[in-house]
Amino acid sequence: MxxxxxxxxxxxxxxxxxxxxxxxxxxxxxxxxxxxxxxxxxxxxxxxxxxxxxxxxxxxxxxxxxxxxxxxxxxxxxxxxxxxxxxxxxxxxxxxxxxxxxxxxxxxxxxxxxxxxxxxxxxxxxxxxxxxxxxxxxxxxxxxxxxxxxxxxxxxxxxxxxxxxxxxxxxxxPTVKAKNIEWVHSSLHFTDERGLEKEEMIYLCDVLLEKMTESSQTIRKITADFDKEYKLQTGTGLFIFKHLIATKRIKLDMNKEIKLNGRLENLVINIKKERMGEDSIVNY
Incomplete structure (x- = not known):
């Protein structure tokens, strides 16, 4: 040493x-x-x-x-x-x-x-x-x-x-807010580590966002079903959910703990539904 x-x-x-x-x-x-x-x-x-x-x-x-x-x-x-x-x-x-x-x-x-x-x-x-x-x-x-x-x-x-x-x-x-930001922080980078091309990531973000606006299921259930439906590596839906928070397309009350077994409607302040452009994907 x-x-x-x-x-x-x-x-x-x-x-x-x-x-x-x-x-x-x-x-x-x-x-x-x-x-x-x-x-x-x-x-x-x-x-x-x-x-x-x-x-x-x-x-x-x-x-x-x-x-x-x-x-x-x-x-x-x-x-x-x-x-x-x-x-x-x-x-x-x-x-x-x-x-x-x-x-x-x-x-x-x-x-x-x-x-x-x-x-x-x-x-x-x-x-x-x-x-x-x-x-x-x-x-x-x-x-x-x-x-x-x-x-x-x-x-x-x-x-x-x-x-x-x-x-x-x-x-x-504010500890809860800081921990929430820490939880989503790495999702802004490293999208390629999930084996996702930029165009694919853009598409999946838009699709998951649409599903979340229409579903009353828990966050965990929505993201797990998303992985199965699109034959994605386990955890990819959750990663994309974090990415949507990090890019502020899903705007949450960050002073509340993000509970995956809870419903998004209990946290969400605003959801940006417009399609994501390539400049919204940050992949250093």
């Missing part, structure tokens, strides 16, 4: 900068820290993003669930996790009362690079972009002096950048 050096020193800083960490946007962005940097963390996730078509590195359940909430929002066009404040010294002018000694490596004495959990790009209906920054913390961490000091550094940094910044704890995250 490979050994990971967790010490922070000049060589590692130079390597991170040389690798372009914290640089780029969209698909080209590289987070300051990755799952590979902290192999002992037990709740890490690597998720292929809808918005960016790149792998996102997430270290806690709260980070992962918040990421899924961001993925669901149409106004969000880019998500940059673990965004480093590389120009912190220049941006924060008044720092005499801040204790930066809390954020130095004990052996090398080199200051750590402070990073914010998420830098998010939003685009309004007029095409104008704006940025918001969010720091994810467990609520108990807000009682720790080191966390308080770090958050104050982040707050001043983003304030001087004139970018909206806020703290998000696990209590701010």
């Amino acid at each position: 490979a050994k990971h050096n967790l010490q922070w020193d000049e060589n590692k800083l130079k390597r991170f900068l040389r690798e372009g960490r914290g640089q780029g946007e969209g698909q080209n962005y590289k987070p300051w820290v990755t799952v590979q940097d902290f192999p002992s963390k037990g709740r890490c996730s690597r998720v292929l993003g809808w918005k960016t078509n790149r792998i996102h590195h997430l270290f806690t359940d709260s980070e992962t669930r918040y990421f899924y909430l961001l993925e669901w929002e149409d106004a969000v066009v880019d998500i940059r996790e673990h965004y480093p404040l590389l120009d912190l010294e220049e941006v924060i002018k008044e720092k005499g009362d801040l204790n930066f000694n809390l954020f130095k490596d004990k052996n090398s004495g080199l200051p750590y690079i402070i990073y914010t959990s998420f830098l998010i790009t939003l685009k309004d209906t007029n095409g104008q972009k704006r940025y918001i920054a969010r720091s994810l913390k467990a609520d108990y961490e807000l009682q720790r002096q080191r966390s308080i000091e770090r958050l104050e550094i982040e707050r001043r940094y983003w304030s001087n950048k004139h970018i909206d910044w806020g703290i998000v704890t696990q209590k701010d995250i």
